[in-house]
Amino acid sequence: MEQVLLILDWILYVLFAINVLYLLVYSLASLRQKLPVPPPSTKYKRFALLIPAYKEDAVIHECVHSCLEQDYPVDSFDVVVISDSMQPETNASLSLLPIRLVEVHFEKSTKSKALNAAMAAIGNDYDIALILDADNVIPYNYLRDVNNLCACPGVEIVQTHRVAKNLNSDMALLDAMSEEINNTIFRLGHAKLGMSAALIGSGMAFQYDLFRNTMANIKAVGGFDRELELTLLYQGKRFHYLPETFVFDEKVQNTNDFSRQRRRWLSAQWHYCTVFARYLFKAIAERNWDFCDKMFQQLSIPRLLLLGFTFLLALVCSFYNFIWSLKWWGIFLLLIVALLVAVPRRFCTSRLAAALQALPYTFLLMAANIFKLRGANKKFIHTAHGVADSNQK
Known part of the structure; x- marks a missing residue:
């Protein structure tokens, strides 16, 4: 025995x-030594700031105002709010702002449906798709920082540094610390070793055509960013990281929200592990180490x-x-x-x-x-x- x-x-x-x-x-x-800072770009790429907002009446205005206050040419970006199940008063007040409001109605709402519907509505006259959550707030220099890196040769995908917007409970503090550990290990540490940084669901920018074409085939209910990440890594795409460019994100404040959120994350981790496992041996044969590394994370x-x-x-x-x-x-x-x-x-x-x-x-x-x-x-x-x-x- x-x-x-x-x-x-x-x-x-x-x-x-x-x-x-x-x-x-x-x-x-x-x-290790700091990542190189991209030089300032004199060319301004055209951004679509895509903000899916499902019942986000309480936070959407703060997010939108932070986007409108960017130190970036106003004719080079559009703020696109995808309103799903928000109150008529909220939609009415948003419609008075210089943004593009896309109202959607789904029998079963998902982030991937909202993003695809928005891109179908706004057209293709953009260089960069920037994905934010409705509870996010970005500083005034955010778009300039992302633009500088996206102007570098070969850069198609950028993840920025998501940090806590609130520390008003013990759970929020622990959630904020957990996310910073993720930032250090799965983004900064990876980037410094020449690997792709992990995507996180918001505060991420993509070459617009690449994002639109990839999202057209993504039907995820939960964890759309995991499917997007694995799909792009399998295609050999590289994810860059901006550790000093912050996007502020609301942290869970109580144990019930924590439990629901982590259950969603665990389920998505296991689901996409099984979905993409069949590609692992081919990725190893092709020495696609970014994809292999991400699959290890799914299994870990x-x-x-x-x-x-x-x-x-x-x-x-x-x-x-x-x-x-x-x-x-x-x-x-x-x-x-x-x-x-x-x-x-x-x-x-x-x-x-x-x-x-x-x-x-x-x-x-x-x-x-x-x-x-x-x-x-x-x-x-x-x-x-x-x-x-x-x-x-």
Whole structure:
């Protein structure tokens, strides 16, 4: 019996160690010299700022005004709000602004449907499609920064640095920290090693024709950005990153929203892993390492689950066989190092120490979501924005 447990222990250890070392490598890579700053461009590309807005009456105006206040020629960008199920008063007030308002009506709403409908309505007289969420806010120099990088030869796709707009609850703080860890490992660390940065669903810019043609074949209900990302990576496209160009995004403020959001993410991760798995061997043969890397991410253990289960396995082994536990405590320590390196110093405050007390509960929520994935990717799960909630359960 002990021999069987030993074999199982080593199988689990190797699986977890690969996941931990992956995070550690890219986390440490983020410490390398800064990415080069693109030179200012004298040519202004024409932008379509596409903002899908499903029941986003509470936040859409702040987003739109930040877009209209750009330090960029007004005839070189259009703000396109895709209004889905918003109130008539909201649509009426938006129609008074110098934007393009596209009202859509779907029996079952999805982000991919909204974006495709908008592009069909506004035509093709654009160079760049910039995707924002309705709760996003962008600084005045945002379009100039994106334009400068898009003007560089070979740059077709750009992801900007999404940061928290709100830190008004412990959950919002933890969500903000989690996203910054993702930015460090999956975007900055990747870019510094010459790999594609991960897309994140908003604050991303595409060569317009490329985006329009790719989106025409994407029918995703949830996680459209994952399908878009894997599709483009399989085509050999490269994703660039602007670490100093920020887009402010509202973080989840309570445990219910956190659970729904992570269930959607987990479902999308597993779904697109199975969809794109058949392309993996061809990608390896063609040395398409960006696609292979992204497929590994789809197969990898979500970070919070990795942290929780590594700790639990180390603890259990400590009681059963202390010698066995040493290797588990070793990779747990490496995981902590990887995460600490990836956390921006501004988060290291006494408030974070208090918020971390909620980690065990959020781990349980994530673990419970494993058993609730069936059908989650077949329906649109909306996270409400603009509702102040300090629930810190």
